[in-house]
Amino acid sequence: MTNNYQEILKKCSRCGGCQAHCPLYAERGREPYVARGKIELMENLEANNLEWNDKLAQIFSTCLLCGSCSENCPNGVEADKLVRLARKDLVLARGLPIIKKNVFQHLLKYNGRLKTVGKLLAFYQKSGLQKIVRGTGILNLMPMDLARKESILPSISGRAFRDTVSARNTVENPKLKVAYFTGCITNLVNPQVGISVLEVLGTHNVEVIIPEQYCCGVPALASGETEVTKFLATENIKYFTNLDVDYIIMDCATCLSTWLEYPELLESEEAGKLTGKVIDINRFLVEILDIKLKPRELGIMVTYHDPCHLKRTPGGKTSPREVLKGLSPSYEFVEMELADRCCGSAGSFNLTHYELSQKVAHHKVEAIKASKAQIVTSSCPSCIMQLNHSLKNNNIDVEVKHTIELVADCLKANSLS
Ligand code: SF4
Ligand code: SF4
Structure with missing residues (x-):
């Protein structure tokens, strides 16, 4: 070795x-x-x-x-x-398996290609092609369990979040300036999370800069691939250096934990200084902004799933819960059993080990069901995808949302009341 x-x-x-x-x-x-x-x-x-x-x-x-x-x-x-x-x-x-090698070398390093894949998948879903393909049963005949892997795909927006918003979201007399690392899933799959981040921070007088950025590198890092991981880390550090911001906020637990590995990975003091500014959006709301909402009466029961990558960081377990408790009485937080047990998503584990991943997820599904919550929240877009898929697989009608989406919903309800 x-x-x-x-x-x-x-x-x-x-x-x-x-x-x-x-x-x-x-x-x-x-x-x-x-x-x-x-x-x-x-x-x-x-x-x-x-x-x-x-x-x-x-x-x-x-x-x-x-x-x-x-x-x-x-x-x-x-x-x-x-x-x-x-x-x-x-x-x-x-060496790497051929598919991974190609994805890392020819996709992850190119934002334009990632966006094209997003557009193609959105076309596949929205044009009716997905229905036809599923109807023919052809996916069941394909190798590598393609039918089940395809079923994990959430609804894809087709327009990258970062292409739809300004790179500099100014506010009058900002009390803080932050840079926002959106991560790939918010950017390409679930832009609503990004929109919620901007709405919540804008309302609280925070200027948000969204610089050019690449995938955080976690698929390569978790696979033991070093060259692509280092390339992505170096590029991200380059784009986030010299921005004159107070914090670098993240809505994705996985991206956050990967960023925290950059200093060791790159053996760079500069990276260490920059990652000192990295903060999860929940912790930012609780510890830095100290937000206070005036939620209206609604009484929707909501529970929370701990992403593995967030729960061991400072405030990683407490901040999301404090955020949710602050939304009472609109949303009533209820703790579920096994809240901090892995959901089985683990990056691409749910694709490479679909069956085993669903068995792991089943424990979470049962815990969500037992909690009687109408919404399950989390702070990792990858966990959110997995929970959505596993709940649907088990015919359980519980919505899955990012914590920031609930905060944004509350703010909107306040302004309407
Ligand atoms: S808990 Fe597992 S890893 Fe830790 S000392 Fe015991 S056997 Fe070893
Ligand atoms: S799956 Fe098991 S061996 Fe792997 S990190 Fe989790 S607890 Fe440890």
């Missing part, structure tokens, strides 16, 4: 405590799917008792990187980090 994992690997005492916290072990019940099993395999790879092969590649791809094992490990073993390092070694030893 190229990386020296010895120090981290040695910390594992083989206690097996991680079994109780791993969503995949709960489904599979087999050692290679839990941190302890993977650590043992990594030790054998490190000692040259094993060589990378298809089976090992499959085992190391089967991890949500949810960090639940690391969070609960009595010895502080960062097993999710180890899995990512192992994937990096795997890429060095065997």
